[in-house]
Amino acid sequence: MYSIGEIEAMLGVSAAALRYYEKEGMIPEGARDEQGRREYKAEQIEYIQVILMLRRTGMSVDELKNVVKIIEKGDEAKGERVVFMLEHKKKIEEQIAVLICI
Numbered sequence: 001m002y003s004i005g006e007i008e009a010m011l012g013v014s015a016a017a018l019r020y021y022e023k024e025g026m027i028p029e030g031a032r033d034e035q036g037r038r039e040y041k042a043e044q045i046e047y048i049q050v051i052l053m054l055r056r057t058g059m060s061v062d063e064l065k066n067v068v069k070i071i072e073k074g075d076e077a078k079g080e081r082v083v084f085m086l087e088h089k090k091k092i093e094e095q096i097a098v099l100i101c102i
Contacts, residue, residue, distance in 0.1 A: 001031070001039040001040065001041060002039065002040045002041075002045065003037060003038070003039060003040075004018055004019075004037065004038045004040070007040055007045065007048065010045075011045075011048060011049065011052060013048065013052060018038075018048070019038075021048065021051055022038075024061065024065065025065065025068065026047070026051055026061075026064055026065060026068050027044050027047040027048055027051065027068075028043065028044055028047065030044060047068070047071075050067075050071075051064055051068075054067065054088075057088065057092055058091075058092065058095070059088060063088070066084065067081075067084060070084060
């Protein structure tokens with residue numbers, strides 16, 4: 001189990017962002033210790049890493065919420081995940097093409 005401070009240091013994400021992602025349902029809610037402080041497991045850290053990576057690509061919060069819903073469906077939604085990510089890739093490629101022309 002990791003504290004919110006350890007996650008901040010490990011992944012370079014603020015406590016406020018972690019709380020927001022949790023509140024918005026993008027990461028599974030963490031357990032709480034005896035003092036009521038959040039504790040994160042490896043599974044939650046994986047969600048956080050995916051969210052941070054996708055945010056760096058410009059993915060919106062609403063799109064992230066959709067990705068999380070698709071991930072939670074498991075293997076049955078593998079095709080849906082691929083389609084969603086290919087659409088996001090296309091958006092990024094379009095942005096790159098515009099930036100190259102500037």
